[in-house]
Amino acid sequence: RKEVEQDPGPFNVPEGATVAFNCTYSNSASQSFFWYRQDCRKEPKLLMSVYSSGNEDGRFTAQLNRASQYISLLIRDSKLSDSATYLCVVILSGSARQLTFGSGTQLTVLP
Amino acid sequence: NAGVTQTPKFQVLKTGQSMTLQCAQDMNHEYMSWYRQDPGMGLRLIHYSVGAGITDQGEVPNGYNVSRSTTEDFPLRLLSAAPSQTSVYFCATTGGTLLTDTQYFGPGTRLTVL
Numbered sequence: 001r002k003e004v005e006q007d008p009g010p011f012n013v014p015e016g017a018t019v020a021f022n023c024t025y026s027n028s029a030s031q032s033f034f035w036y037r038q039d040c041r042k043e044p045k046l047l048m049s050v051y052s053s054g055n056e057d058g059r060f061t062a063q064l065n066r067a068s069q070y071i072s073l074l075i076r077d078s079k080l081s082d083s084a085t086y087l088c089v090v091i092l093s094g095s096a097r098q099l100t101f102g103s104g105t106q107l108t109v110l111p
Numbered sequence: 112n113a114g115v116t117q118t119p120k121f122q123v124l125k126t127g128q129s130m131t132l133q134c135a136q137d138m139n140h141e142y143m144s145w146y147r148q149d150p151g152m153g154l155r156l157i158h159y160s161v162g163a164g165i166t167d168q169g170e171v172p173n174g175y176n177v178s179r180s181t182t183e184d185f186p187l188r189l190l191s192a193a194p195s196q197t198s199v200y201f202c203a204t205t206g207g208t209l210l211t212d213t214q215y216f217g218p219g220t221r222l223t224v225l
Contacts, residue, residue, distance in 0.1 A: 004153065032210045043201055043216035044154070087153065094208045096144050097169055101153035 003027065004090045006102035014110050017078050021105045023088030024070040032091040033064055033071045037084045038104065044087055047073075078109045113137055117202050117217035124192040124224045132187040132220050134202030142205040143185040144169070144214075145177065147198040154201065160185055192224045 006023045013019045025033075033050035048055065050062040050071050061074040071090075075082055085104040092098035118133045136143065141162045146154040156169030160179040174196060176188040189196060202217040 008151070036214075041219075043218050044214075045216070046213045049211070091210055094210050096142070096156055096159040096209060097167070099156070099209055101146075101155075103151055103153045 004088060004100045004102040006086075006088055006105045008103060009106040010108055011105065012108045012110055013078055015078055015080060017109075018074065018076045019078060019107065020072055020074045021086055021088075021107075022070050022072050023090075023102050023105075024068075025090040025100075026069070027090075027092055028066070028069060030069075030090045030092050033062075034089040034091075035060075035062060035071075035073050036087040036089060036101075038087055039084045047086070075107075078107075080109050080111060083107055083109045115202055115204055115215050115217035117200075117220050119220060120218065121221045122223070124189070124222065126192060126194060126224060128192050130189050130192065132189070132200055132202075132222075134185045134187065134217055135183050136185075136202075136204045136215075136217075137183065138204060138206060138215065139182060140204035140206045140215075141182065142209065143179070144203045144205075145175070145185070145187045146201045146203065147171065147196075148201060148219075149198050157187065157200075189222075192222075194224045196222065197224045198222060 035047040036044040037047045038044040054063045059076045063072045085106045087104045088102040115136045144159040145157040158177040160166045200220045203214045
């Protein structure tokens with residue numbers, strides 16, 4: 001079983017739709033969680049951190065469910081510019097060796 | 112302020128050749144990492160460094176060497192290229208702790224080994 005699993009998609013949604021992605025992790029001792037966004041053939045960039053109480057940044061909402069060991073990303077009112085691959089990152093400790101990237105979920109927002 | 116730069120952007124090698132991928136940052140970050148990204152897989156850590164003079168292996172270090180003589184530079188050396196090393200390579204830096212701080216990535220080097 002992979003340490004961090006994501007549905008690869010692709011998710012194809014119309015503009016204005018709401019879409020949600022999940023990311024599951026295997027180690028219950030994981031401490032920190034992030035969502036990164038990666039545009040085609042570009043480098044990953046931080047989208048948002050994921051806090052225990054859930055957090056929102058504009059149209060984006062991140063949730064953490066420690067009991068079920070997953071994090072989620074909700075995008076409301078999808079824009080064409082949201083088309084990208086979304087990577088979840090799970091960190092067990094402060095060491096780079098204990099930081100794991102999911103393989104990403106591809107989102108295409110259609111006009 | 113260029114952030115994280117990587118050179119070259121593209122490279123084609125023949126099996127057995129060696130080369131160095133360059134990574135430089137101007138953010139005075141102590142933590143630097145090298146990842147490779149292959150289709151259908153997450154980024155995998157090759158080597159990392161917590162400061163000048165200190166390096167350590169990641170998940171997939173075989174076939175690669177690193178050194179960190181300055182805070183700014185963290186080159187990745189391929190000793191004898193193999194087709195399995197065909198990948199996109201990203202360098203990343205973090206200013207503080209990975210637990211809370213952003214990783215900043217370079218634009219990547221796309222390497223093909225024939």
